[in-house]
Amino acid sequence: MTNSKTKVEGLSSTSRRGFLRATATAAGGLLVSLYLNKHTTAQEGVKPSQLPPPPKKDFPPDAFVRVTPDNKVVIQVNRLEFGQGVHTALPLILADELDADWSQVVAELAPAADVYKDPLFGIQMVGGSGSIAHSFQQYRELGAKTRAMLVAAAAARWNVAPDKCRTEASVVRGPAGQSLKYGELAAEAARQPVPATVRLKEPSEFKLIGKQVKRLDSRAKCDGSLKFGLDLDLPGMLVAVVARPPVFGAKVKSFDDGEARKVEGVREVFEIPVTRGGTGVAVVADKYWTAKRARDLLRIEWDETSVAREDSTKLFEQYRQLARTAGLSAAARGDAKAIERVAPADLFVAEYEFPYLSHSPMEPLNTTVRFDGDAAEVWAGSQFQTFDHAAVAEVLSLKPERVTFHTEMAGGGFGRRAVPDSHVQREAASIAKRFKGTPVKLVWSREDDVRGGYYRPMHVHRVEIGVGPDGLPNAWRHVVVGQSILADTPFAMMMKDGVDSSTVEGVNDTHYWVPNFAVSVHHPKVNVPVLWWRSVGHTHSAFVMETLIEELAMRAKVDPLAYRRRLIKPEPEAKKLLAALDLMDEKSAAWRNSLPKGHAVGFACHESFGTGVACAAEVSIRNNRPWIHRVTVAVNCGLAVNPLTVESQFQAGVSFGLSQLMAGGRVTLKDGRVEQRNFDRYVPPYMPDAPVTVDVHIVPSAEAPTGCGEPPVPVLSPAVVNALSKLTGKRYRTLPLVEV
Amino acid sequence: MAKYQLNVNGERREVSVDPSTPLLWVLREDLKMTGTKFGCGVSACGACTVHVAGVATRSCVLPVALLGERPVVTIEAMANDPVGRAVQDAWVERDVVQCGYCQSGQIMSAVALLKQTPKPSDVNIDESLGGNLCRCATYVRIREAVHLAAQKLK
Ligand code: FES
Numbered sequence: 001m002t003n004s005k006t007k008v009e010g011l012s013s014t015s016r017r018g019f020l021r022a023t024a025t026a027a028g029g030l031l032v033s034l035y036l037n038k039h040t041t042a043q044e045g046v047k048p049s050q051l052p053p054p055p056k057k058d059f060p061p062d063a064f065v066r067v068t069p070d071n072k073v074v075i076q077v078n079r080l081e082f083g084q085g086v087h088t089a090l091p092l093i094l095a096d097e098l099d100a101d102w103s104q105v106v107a108e109l110a111p112a113a114d115v116y117k118d119p120l121f122g123i124q125m126v127g128g129s130g131s132i133a134h135s136f137q138q139y140r141e142l143g144a145k146t147r148a149m150l151v152a153a154a155a156a157r158w159n160v161a162p163d164k165c166r167t168e169a170s171v172v173r174g175p176a177g178q179s180l181k182y183g184e185l186a187a188e189a190a191r192q193p194v195p196a197t198v199r200l201k202e203p204s205e206f207k208l209i210g211k212q213v214k215r216l217d218s219r220a221k222c223d224g225s226l227k228f229g230l231d232l233d234l235p236g237m238l239v240a241v242v243a244r245p246p247v248f249g250a251k252v253k254s255f256d257d258g259e260a261r262k263v264e265g266v267r268e269v270f271e272i273p274v275t276r277g278g279t280g281v282a283v284v285a286d287k288y289w290t291a292k293r294a295r296d297l298l299r300i301e302w303d304e305t306s307v308a309r310e311d312s313t314k315l316f317e318q319y320r321q322l323a324r325t326a327g328l329s330a331a332a333r334g335d336a337k338a339i340e341r342v343a344p345a346d347l348f349v350a351e352y353e354f355p356y357l358s359h360s361p362m363e364p365l366n367t368t369v370r371f372d373g374d375a376a377e378v379w380a381g382s383q384f385q386t387f388d389h390a391a392v393a394e395v396l397s398l399k400p401e402r403v404t405f406h407t408e409m410a411g412g413g414f415g416r417r418a419v420p421d422s423h424v425q426r427e428a429a430s431i432a433k434r435f436k437g438t439p440v441k442l443v444w445s446r447e448d449d450v451r452g453g454y455y456r457p458m459h460v461h462r463v464e465i466g467v468g469p470d471g472l473p474n475a476w477r478h479v480v481v482g483q484s485i486l487a488d489t490p491f492a493m494m495m496k497d498g499v500d501s502s503t504v505e506g507v508n509d510t511h512y513w514v515p516n517f518a519v520s521v522h523h524p525k526v527n528v529p530v531l532w533w534r535s536v537g538h539t540h541s542a543f544v545m546e547t548l549i550e551e552l553a554m555r556a557k558v559d560p561l562a563y564r565r566r567l568i569k570p571e572p573e574a575k576k577l578l579a580a581l582d583l584m585d586e587k588s589a590a591w592r593n594s595l596p597k598g599h600a601v602g603f604a605c606h607e608s609f610g611t612g613v614a615c616a617a618e619v620s621i622r623n624n625r626p627w628i629h630r631v632t633v634a635v636n637c638g639l640a641v642n643p644l645t646v647e648s649q650f651q652a653g654v655s656f657g658l659s660q661l662m663a664g665g666r667v668t669l670k671d672g673r674v675e676q677r678n679f680d681r682y683v684p685p686y687m688p689d690a691p692v693t694v695d696v697h698i699v700p701s702a703e704a705p706t707g708c709g710e711p712p713v714p715v716l717s718p719a720v721v722n723a724l725s726k727l728t729g730k731r732y733r734t735l736p737l738v739e740v
Numbered sequence: 741m742a743k744y745q746l747n748v749n750g751e752r753r754e755v756s757v758d759p760s761t762p763l764l765w766v767l768r769e770d771l772k773m774t775g776t777k778f779g780c781g782v783s784a785c786g787a788c789t790v791h792v793a794g795v796a797t798r799s800c801v802l803p804v805a806l807l808g809e810r811p812v813v814t815i816e817a818m819a820n821d822p823v824g825r826a827v828q829d830a831w832v833e834r835d836v837v838q839c840g841y842c843q844s845g846q847i848m849s850a851v852a853l854l855k856q857t858p859k860p861s862d863v864n865i866d867e868s869l870g871g872n873l874c875r876c877a878t879y880v881r882i883r884e885a886v887h888l889a890a891q892k893l894k
Pocket residue numbers: 777778779780781782783784785786787788789798799800801
């Protein structure tokens with residue numbers, strides 16, 4: 001992922017992808033929209049006559065900012081909100097440059113449209129912890145330009161120079177004490193040209209950026225009024241569930257829906273295509289409970305003849321074998337043969353196993369589609385609007401511009417709503433196609449979700465390390481076995497020489513420096529759909545690296561933090577991580593040095609998505625499980641746009657990462673069938689499993705902001721296990737942690 | 741189908757549903773009160789927690805036919821309940837929510853706890869909220885907000 005090192009400063013750049021356009025709304029407001037121009041660059045500043053006709057609707061789907069006559073500022077958020085706080089962070093960035101009255105700001109999730117694509121990735125999406133990193137500059141410019149137009153309007157009215165005017169809290173003040181609210185200026189501002197460039201604030205001028213700003217969506221999420229995708233209720237809406245094959249890719253041979261159709265409220269039962277070339281049986285009814293009851297009564301015979309029936313135990317055996325052979329090279333430096341010359345006493349070999357993991361976001365997967373024959377409307381909590389929108393259009397044989405795609409608030413996602421094949425939306429569209437004019441909501445039950453695939457892939461790591469006389473590794477050979485996430489998706493072009501970097505990230509680009517270093521990878525083909533799971537490869541790579549480093553430190557009888565400092569290469573790229581390590585060291589020193597009996601401390605540090613993180617965990621053992629009393633985390637994410645969100649993401653995100661330590665934190669297959677069904681057997685962390693307190697410390701920085709959604713996840717599991725090892729003397733290389 | 745008279749948030753409501761229908765789906769689909777959430781359907785996550793005769797109850801496994809006369813209170817009524825309001829305010833003050841999907845259930849469990857145990861210990865909190873899954877894992881701030889609400893209610 002990109003790791004931008006630019007400083008937060010300066011003039012705005014001219015947008016490469018389009019130009020801003022101001023228009024008046026019918027109600028006398030100001031609307032600032034982005035127009036895309038695919039053929040020319042730098043169209044800003046063109047004369048009004050050259051502009052496309054103003055949008056007819058009061059609120060076109062390409063608007064970013066709307067200033068209403070009653071002084072509200074409505075800001076479109078170009079990506080999904082599913083917990084990460086972007087619905088507050090992006091508006092606050094824009095509002096800061098706009099000098100808007102924060103109490104008058106309203107945030108809305110933007111629908112699918114080209115203008116809302118991620119400026120770097122080129123598709124509308126949430127992923128790679130890039131929301132703030134990629135849209136920071138974009139939203140600042142939008143705010144600053146809108147402000148400039150409001151100021152120009154006021155200056156024109158007062159007949160003064162614009163630079164004699166000041167702005168604060170949605171008011172423009174003139175040199176003679178005049179003042180006008182933004183709302184009063186909105187209509188006139190719409191007639192001002194959009195400035196080509198605009199001065200952005202110096203960090204010292206920020207009023208919201210860098211301050212603790214509370215979420216805009218808290219109250220509605222506490223009083224039950226916020227509508228998630230699953231809460232959608234449209235007139236005449238039907239609800240669908242699907243009976244999917246017990247093995248991925250299997251097909252319906254025959255089905256008997258006699259009993260199902262007798263359930264009062266059932267409308268239709270029919271076969272639809274599902275993922276991996278399989279088919280399933282859709283049941284459509286007036287309500288969820290009706291559909292679910294009817295589905296339970298279906299008798300389906302499946303054809304499993306042409307699909308592989310995977311078995312976790314056998315897969316692990318296979319993977320272990322593969323790990324003993326060299327794979328495709330993912331990193332190589334120094335002498336590749338050095339490891340073979342290491343004396344047995346200095347050779348250290350470790351093998352790790354990681355199971356499949358389900359994301360299981362709290363809100364079950366769902367999508368609503370209404371097909372109107374020549375048009376359609378979709379409602380989905382989507383991390384990948386661009387793909388999901390196109391997929392629905394394709395299934396319905398419509399041009400994408402005939403499909404309106406609303407982004408719904410989502411109850412978590414962690415990657416599960418960023419699916420390159422859009423299988424949920426395809427199912428929903430296939431079903432809705434049969435009910436012209438009627439909205440149909442497809443609901444996945446929790447069982448559907450846990451059994452439904454798209455897991456964090458299972459992995460085996462085999463690491464051989466030659467330890468030098470100084471106790472530091474001088475040869476390192478690392479083989480990773482795991483399915484590629486990118487292969488066979490539109491992202492496959494990101495693979496280099498057959499290597500999916502998301503399988504080895506965190507290993508091949510480690511900041512630890514070993515002179516003779518080789519990483520290779522095997523990507524077996526397995527009949528289980530896999531997907532990025534919050535922090536992707538770092539979930540397992542950080543666990544391997546950080547438990548190994550601490551073990552090597554103990555072997556060398558060196559303090560584990562000192563050992564890390566010695567091994568981290570003294571290069572500018574490692575500066576962020578080192579600063580986080582130092583801050584964590586400082587902030588945890590007091591409690592680390594006065595641990596109660598039976599408690600131990602474990603450490604981990606890891607950089608992912610450009611953000612350096614270090615953590616220390618205080619652990620004891622209770623009921624054969626780790627009891628995590630306290631965690632200190634230090635974060636280096638460049639400029640912290642909203643430190644409150646950073647704190648909250650890290651306090652909670654470290655515990656999300658504990659999913660893989662939970663005794664029930666695994667998905668396994670037998671005879672092609674997933675063995676877990678629901679939270680009774682696939683068990684994520686609950687409150688007693690999480691740390692009692694987490695104190696988060698942010699390294700002060702004026703560098704460009706980097707992500708905070710994924711970087712919390714990798715660090716806590718290795719830190720906890722490092723502490724456990726001190727208490728029990730055992731090593732834990734197979735996850736989940738069934739017992740300590 | 742059968743007719744049921746319910747008392748929800750102090751109001752009489754009548755529904756005509758299959759007797760097996762869990763209270764959760766009656767609330768969400770028949771009464772259009774979607775503040776109560778569906779997370780698992782098997783009493784394993786707490787997203788559907790409501791108060792039945794004052795007791796925190798998983799509405800996803802309570803068939804409406806077994807409800808009887810017992811009054812039901814949901815998240816939609818919490819703003820008008822002194823303890824409920826204090827808990828919601830504490831949640832907002834501590835900026836607890838992330839995706840927010842579990843929080844109706846968390847708040848219903850917290851209110852039930854505080855009504856029984858006005859000064860809960862961490863162990864009390866673990867016991868009462870320990871079955872409420874938060875997949876975003878906002879547990880640290882939930883715990884702080886429960887303590888804060890308790891303080892405010894003094
Ligand atoms: S939905 Fe009722 S406990 Fe999960």
